[in-house]
Amino acid sequence: MSGARSAADHAGPDARRRAILDAAARRFAVAGVELTSIDDIARSLGATKGKIYHHFGSKGELVRAIRLHSVQLTHDHVLPAYRGGGDPATRLHRMAAAHVEVMMQALAYHRVVVETMRAHPHRGATQVERSLAAQTRALQGTYEDLFRDVIREGIESGVFAGQNLSIALHSLMMLLNAPVYWYRPRLGERGTDRDAIKTQIAAMALGALRAAPGD
Amino acid sequence: MSGARSAADHAGPDARRRAILDAAARRFAVAGVELTSIDDIARSLGATKGKIYHHFGSKGELVRAIRLHSVQLTHDHVLPAYRGGGDPATRLHRMAAAHVEVMMQALAYHRVVVETMRAHPHRGATQVERSLAAQTRALQGTYEDLFRDVIREGIESGVFAGQNLSIALHSLMMLLNAPVYWYRPRLGERGTDRDAIKTQIAAMALGALRAAPGD
DNA sequence: AATTGACACCATACCCGCTAGTATGCTTTC
DNA sequence: GAAAGCATACTAGCGGGTATGGTGTCAATT
Numbered sequence: 001m002s003g004a005r006s007a008a009d010h011a012g013p014d015a016r017r018r019a020i021l022d023a024a025a026r027r028f029a030v031a032g033v034e035l036t037s038i039d040d041i042a043r044s045l046g047a048t049k050g051k052i053y054h055h056f057g058s059k060g061e062l063v064r065a066i067r068l069h070s071v072q073l074t075h076d077h078v079l080p081a082y083r084g085g086g087d088p089a090t091r092l093h094r095m096a097a098a099h100v101e102v103m104m105q106a107l108a109y110h111r112v113v114v115e116t117m118r119a120h121p122h123r124g125a126t127q128v129e130r131s132l133a134a135q136t137r138a139l140q141g142t143y144e145d146l147f148r149d150v151i152r153e154g155i156e157s158g159v160f161a162g163q164n165l166s167i168a169l170h171s172l173m174m175l176l177n178a179p180v181y182w183y184r185p186r187l188g189e190r191g192t193d194r195d196a197i198k199t200q201i202a203a204m205a206l207g208a209l210r211a212a213p214g215d
Numbered sequence: 216m217s218g219a220r221s222a223a224d225h226a227g228p229d230a231r232r233r234a235i236l237d238a239a240a241r242r243f244a245v246a247g248v249e250l251t252s253i254d255d256i257a258r259s260l261g262a263t264k265g266k267i268y269h270h271f272g273s274k275g276e277l278v279r280a281i282r283l284h285s286v287q288l289t290h291d292h293v294l295p296a297y298r299g300g301g302d303p304a305t306r307l308h309r310m311a312a313a314h315v316e317v318m319m320q321a322l323a324y325h326r327v328v329v330e331t332m333r334a335h336p337h338r339g340a341t342q343v344e345r346s347l348a349a350q351t352r353a354l355q356g357t358y359e360d361l362f363r364d365v366i367r368e369g370i371e372s373g374v375f376a377g378q379n380l381s382i383a384l385h386s387l388m389m390l391l392n393a394p395v396y397w398y399r400p401r402l403g404e405r406g407t408d409r410d411a412i413k414t415q416i417a418a419m420a421l422g423a424l425r426a427a428p429g430d
Numbered sequence: 431a432a433t434t435g436a437c438a439c440c441a442t443a444c445c446c447g448c449t450a451g452t453a454t455g456c457t458t459t460c
Numbered sequence: 461g462a463a464a465g466c467a468t469a470c471t472a473g474c475g476g477g478t479a480t481g482g483t484g485t486c487a488a489t490t
Contacts, residue, residue: 178389
């Protein structure tokens, strides 16, 4: 009685992988990674374990794939603002707004990221898992470099306070990730809430960097 | 061969509870809550499950107790700065510095808090667990109200930007919690690093609140 | 001071549910 | 007809929790 490809399945295997990832991210986001069983995810797909384990090798691989996708989404969404011209303050404001925006768009994915943030090396990770983790780390690194660049430029040009770059970057990222923790889209919301949030947080980010270092 | 009370045990049962909590927090912080078994914690104490389950009803109770202790520590450490006089900016700066300070002092406890932040209700929580969680929520609420008060006061007096209070508070808390994610005490550090961190973050927090709302 | 219970304290050994992962075979597709 | 795609049924092991018994401590009693 199976085999009847329906809905999003017609677009090929990658689309099916994606559908599984979406479902997994949603379940992980609401119930937590550890408390979500593979059967839960399969059930939310109207399928069984077999489907998931056909496309992914393990639960850990699922989590790593979600993490990687999250970072890719974020990087792709913020890069234009980085490449766009303007003084450091303007660029950083646009980047910050874009970051907050994508946090709220793909909320489930980013929730998984922050939950699994303090990468407990997950003893016994497979080869694929390690590879995904490595890609994620690398992309995350180049992503943070975008902000590091702009901050440094801003410090050198005097618009940002001359403080410790590493601390500033870490703090900025946490500030921009904040909505992942508390934002809950309201039913029937049309985007004005999101605009307010991203505008305010971007403004706060700029203010934080402009702060005088001494006190 | 047992029964020989040693080390910190002489100070009574509460001290033993505390020792267990410390060990649990440390293990949880380094390996993650889910990946840490009760046996792991017991081993790190030079004891067995029996000791832990004599003092705590369940693993969940352990986690909740750690969370509560974390909030209590933070509240107690920041309250003096709240009560101290000064204009809103000064008070908030002191409160922020105190918050960051206690984050780095009781790092393990706060790590557990942020890891279990998005409270997955943990289906089947016992009565004691629910009670601990309720106390934690309550205290967390009154703690955040300290900051809310000062922010509101600052907005009214014009030193802070007139932005959405809820978003500002959430963002501020995340900014102040940031060190929990990345700070690692260096061997033989004598406190100058911590001073630099808390000073810079407090300054950034002030700057974030002073930011102009519109853009 | 010595004895005796009573209870706090903890070790040992055991159970058992839960879920990640696998083995297998039936469909559908190409 | 070969291979991808997936359902079904099963296994295995980890770890949370418990049942039980032993050991020390302390207070009351004699």
